[in-house]
Amino acid sequence: MKQGVILVVMGILSIFGSKANASVEADFWKWFQKNEDMLFNFEKDTENTFDKLSLALSKVDPELTFEFSPIRENGKREFVLSAGGIKKSFPSVELLFNSAPELKQWTIVKFRPRRIPLNDLTFGGVSIKADDVYYNIYKDEDKLGIVLFFDNYSDKEHTTYGNLGYLFLDEALGEYDVETKLGFIEFHNKSSEHFDGAKPIRELATQVDEYYGN
Structure with a gap:
């Protein structure tokens, strides 16, 4: 059966230049780990959960967006880090991806991947x-x-x-x-x-x- 993806696109804000503080990546992942169960079970309160995640991501780069996949056969979800198609924010995605810790419930993916088959x-x-x-x-x-x-x-x-x-x-x-x-x-x-x-x-x-x- 064709599986969909849950796509949440954050609003477009002004584009910032170089990152002021490299620790924002570490701060994000600390927040993510603290709230991992809430995020994994986001269906219980989708809007509130996604609002919190959007706010946390915006502290890294206001252009960043994300996708959550359905739970895969291995029991994990994919957490896709996206620059929202803004090339200037590609380095932010790379930095956040490279600083990601091991997460037992998640597979971290940088940039929206190709989908086979394509979703409607x-x-x-x-x-x-x-x-x-x-x-x-x-x-x-x-x-x-x-x-x-x-x-x-x-x-x-x-x-x-x-x-x-x-x-x-x-x-x-x-x-x-x-x-x-x-x-x-x-x-x-x-x-x-x-x-x-x-x-x-x-x-x-x-x-x-x-x-x-x-």
Whole structure:
């Protein structure tokens, strides 16, 4: 059965530069260990638990976001540390990941990983199946530009579809590759003249990996 992920995206605040105090990573993990049972059993009080975790993460870097996976067969959850697609905050993710202690109930993952199979997504009241998303890619200097196509995309709903588009790209390629291997990113309706030759998004990872020789 296709397993979903619970995605919590913290609000975007102003971008800070270099970290003022390296101890914030250690302070975060001390807090996490102290509250490990509450976090693992977040379903008992999801909103309050996620608010507390969001606040703790914001002390490390206000751009950081997270995902919790369902409980896996090994009895653990995945705790995904994400920069929310903000490349400037990638070092914060690396620092926090590298300072993580051993946690018996958790597997720590840096950056939103690729998902196989891709999850269907809902954002801003719009639900889209992964199988309905198509793409075309183009050479963009030393990277690849991409256009994603949706059935009901319109300029009026660009923000909603843009957020969904980036989430689908993270699902297909993983957060790190989206930020480091893709150039321009656009969103169009399938009625666009550029739709000719478009492929289902489930093929994107293979095509990108082949281009970069992975």
